[in-house]
Amino acid sequence: MSSTALFRTEAEIARRLIESNGPIAVTTSLGRVSLRITGDLASVEEDWKRLQAIAPCTGPQTFDWASAWARHCLEPQGREPVIAVGHAADGALLFLWPFETANVGSLPVIKWLGVEHANYNMGLFAPGAASKFTAGDLSALLAEVGRKTGAVAAILTAQPFEWDGVRNPFAKLPHQAAPSSGYAVRLGDFAKLYATRFSKRSRGTLERKARKLAESGAIVYGWAEGDEEALALLELFFAQKSRQLAAMGVKDIFDAHARAFYREIARLKGDNPSRLRIGYLRIGDKVLATFSGTLCHNRLGVALSSLAEDERQRQSPGALLLKHQIEEASAKGIAFYDIGVGAARHKDEWCDVVQPLFDSFLALGPQGYLVTLPLAAAARLKRRIKSSRTVWPLAAQLRRRLFGRE
Structure with missing residues (x-):
């Protein structure tokens, strides 16, 4: 042998x-x-x-x-x-x-x-x-x-x-x-979608939170550009998600192997449907929320999301980032913004498509x-x-x- x-x-x-x-x-x-x-x-x-x-x-x-x-x-x-x-x-x-x-x-x-x-x-x-x-x-x-x-x-x-x-x-x-269903937003006219899904009072509440949050610094919405920024944001996500899962008493599925996997797909280029696109809301040097996913067949599918530990979470930076990404995706002509599997309040608020599994x-x-x-x-x-x-x-x-x- x-x-x-x-x-x-x-x-x-x-x-x-x-x-x-x-x-x-x-x-x-x-x-x-x-x-x-x-x-x-x-x-x-x-x-x-x-x-x-x-x-x-x-x-x-x-x-x-x-x-x-x-x-x-x-x-x-x-x-x-x-x-x-x-x-x-x-x-x-x-x-x-x-x-x-x-x-x-x-x-x-x-x-x-x-x-x-x-x-x-x-x-x-x-x-x-x-x-x-x-x-x-x-x-x-x-x-x-x-x-x-x-x-x-x-x-x-x-x-x-x-x-x-x-x-x-x-x-x-x-x-x-299956135990859970999937939830997605059918995109098109954002103004009409927003007015349909949210009452005038709810829209006013979110606008007040945005103004209050902006008092601590300019709100920056963005997507990772280049390997260095993508990997830095990914490490922030791992840290934020680890704390969230620990507080919930849920096993952290982002072990060393899974992290290596996400680092690779975050470095893919261009319109590759496998590429992890990392979105964030930042004030100064502090990333308060992330929503990241892949764009495949005109559907932006959220794969990862996290929130920072910060007193400004009272102003709902995650909800503001979600609204911004849905509005941006609508403007780009993307057909669906898919928030993924499992019920949650923000999905009930936004999603008009429930996908039985x-x-x-x-x-x-x-x-x-x-x-x-x-x-x-x-x-x-x-x-x-x-x-x-x-x-x-x-x-x-x-x-x-x-x-x-x-």
Whole structure:
């Protein structure tokens, strides 16, 4: 055995196993589909970028986002991306599904790539192809992914029923309502939108807060320009968010690997749909609020937000920044400002689009039910708690008391 083989990582060994034997022929209602399953993202870059430009998707389904996630968050844990690519008999590209491997207990599963840091999860389908897939087609293709990777279940959460007017084929598979929905603002005439969503009294209150805040210095709204500013603002976000999550008693998901991932996508250039655009409200040298996200298919999707610890939070700098960004996006002709998943007061105030989501817990073999049944039950319980106007506030309060810390 060579010295190189001795030092292969588990991820490299898994990639070789996934790639072995080449494409798989799967009979579907669309005819014979050539299914390729790979952990080598570079080998599917051309297909991926071609499809992301024409298929309904968000930033987390784009190539550069996924590539950065795989390097920084999967490889250090010895886990693999699992990309399923389907071509028709004539060679036409039909779909690309971005998955990753994970373990639930000791059992291997697949889930959407980067699901912990994505608001919405979905596969990419070529225009016109999505509606043609049946539940049986999808089940047969997923079964091959499970067989090839050894996964006993597919845990596919936070999926929209439709996106950009296209129905999601995965909704044809067994599913249940997700614990939370997504919230977005349909943009256009900002003055009309603002007057419709906010009463005269509410608008006056926000204007008074802006004047009061400006007494401490000129309010500057902006977006990070250049790597140095982007990285500096990102470090501020990490610090602010860490304090917020600690006070709430919520686990900080921005570990060293996730931070490295965000640093990479924040340094992407131009109109790349994977690029993290970092927005802020600043007075002097103090950044009081941030809202950051990706711009993909004319939708600005918020991925990160934070508030500084400062007595001026009484003047609602976060609300002022949100208003400014929505007004700016409207002026630029952007179609949607998406504030993401999970109910919140500022979303109720602004959002006229509520995006129902669904979860699928699919056993790919007998052992898979040991994973899917308890996870599905836990998700249903979580939804009931979050949907309750009395239980959810009490649960959040109890969490803060038990686990919150300064």
